Amino acid sequence: IFIPLLGLALALYFYSAPENFNEEMLRGKRVIVTGASSGIGEQVAYHLARMEAHLLLTARTEAKLQKVVERCLELGAASARYVSGSMEDTTFPAVVVREAENTWGGLDMLILNHIGYSYFNYFNGDVGQVRKLLETNFLSYVAMTVSALPMLKESEGSIVVVSSVAGKIGSPFAASYSATKFALEGFFSSLRHEFIIDKVNVSITLCILGYINTENAVRAISHVIRSTPAPKEECALEIIRSGALRQRELHYPPGAVGSLRYTLFFLSNLQEALK
Numbered sequence: 001i002f003i004p005l006l007g008l009a010l011a012l013y014f015y016s017a018p019e020n021f022n023e024e025m026l027r028g029k030r031v032i033v034t035g036a037s038s039g040i041g042e043q044v045a046y047h048l049a050r051m052e053a054h055l056l057l058t059a060r061t062e063a064k065l066q067k068v069v070e071r072c073l074e075l076g077a078a079s080a081r082y083v084s085g086s087m088e089d090t091t092f093p094a095v096v097v098r099e100a101e102n103t104w105g106g107l108d109m110l111i112l113n114h115i116g117y118s119y120f121n122y123f124n125g126d127v128g129q130v131r132k133l134l135e136t137n138f139l140s141y142v143a144m145t146v147s148a149l150p151m152l153k154e155s156e157g158s159i160v161v162v163s164s165v166a167g168k169i170g171s172p173f174a175a176s177y178s179a180t181k182f183a184l185e186g187f188f189s190s191l192r193h194e195f196i197i198d199k200v201n202v203s204i205t206l207c208i209l210g211y212i213n214t215e216n217a218v219r220a221i222s223h224v225i226r227s228t229p230a231p232k233e234e235c236a237l238e239i240i241r242s243g244a245l246r247q248r249e250l251h252y253p254p255g256a257v258g259s260l261r262y263t264l265f266f267l268s269n270l271q272e273a274l275k
């Protein structure tokens with residue numbers, strides 16, 4: 001019990017987080033956004049562009065990234081570029097971070113958001129698929145963090161990790177995905193404690209998201225979850241806000257985890273789908 005209490009005391013003493021969000025906080029900041037070719041990551045990029053940040057975007061599909069970069073420049077980004085590649089490739093995380101280092105010589109915010117494909121159904125016993133998903137959804141997050149940490153320590157910057165309610169509560173049909181999100185929770189919560197004990201002023205924000213209206217999510221689960229998904233644009237803004245305020249966790253939509261009603265509703269809809 002002593003170590004967590006010591007950590008908390010040190011946190012209160014050394015760690016001063018800003019209280020109010022102001023979009024100017026992001027002006028001129030150097031930000032990497034992963035999974036930025038579509039969905040929430042794309043919206044994060046557009047908000048940051050409006051806020052006049054410098055952007056380095058990444059995902060696999062070059063044609064989509066090109067369009068997102070063009071739009072970011074139209075919206076007012078201080079600069080915008082991309083690196084395309086797959087996070088299944090274990091060398092790629094370091095390539096992305098090196099690009100930031102070569103271009104900017106530093107980094108203020110690392111937004112880890114990408115996910116690989118996972119099916120929404122009974123676990124099919126394919127261990128290889130779980131291993132591949134762990135590489136994309138979890139190990140690449142760790143690798144990017146390791147590569148970016150020297151620059152983030154220098155800037156006293158922020159790491160933002162996009163996770164899910166499925167990383168807090170086990171629910172049917174998402175075993176592999178859920179495992180990767182629980183892994184993020186374990187790793188980054190532990191790392192945050194170490195930063196506090198070690199007086200490393202790099203914040204770690206875990207974003208616990210419920211159902212959001214991205215094309216891929218709606219395609220994958222709208223037949224099972226009938227509730228209205230939350231808007232990806234607002235979700236993206238909340239992700240940036242919580243990172244800038246150096247919050248430990250974002251829950252979006254609000255109460256997505258804590259509300260038992262939401263959880264029961266979610267599970268009862270799944271059971272209906274099983275009939």
Ligand code: NDP
Binds near residue numbers: 087164
């Ligand atoms: P999308 O499927 O819309 O976007 C995923 C992004 O990841 C795309 O840019 C995709 O681009 C990229 N990507 C896919 N595979 C790889 C790969 N192997 N290597 C590198 N990049 C890859 O996802 P969402 O926007 O819906 O989700 C974003 C985050 O939010 C995820 O972490 C997700 O778990 C979380 N979340 C989303 C919820 C939702 O309801 N939408 C609910 C809970 C959490 P490309 O194909 O070009 O590589």
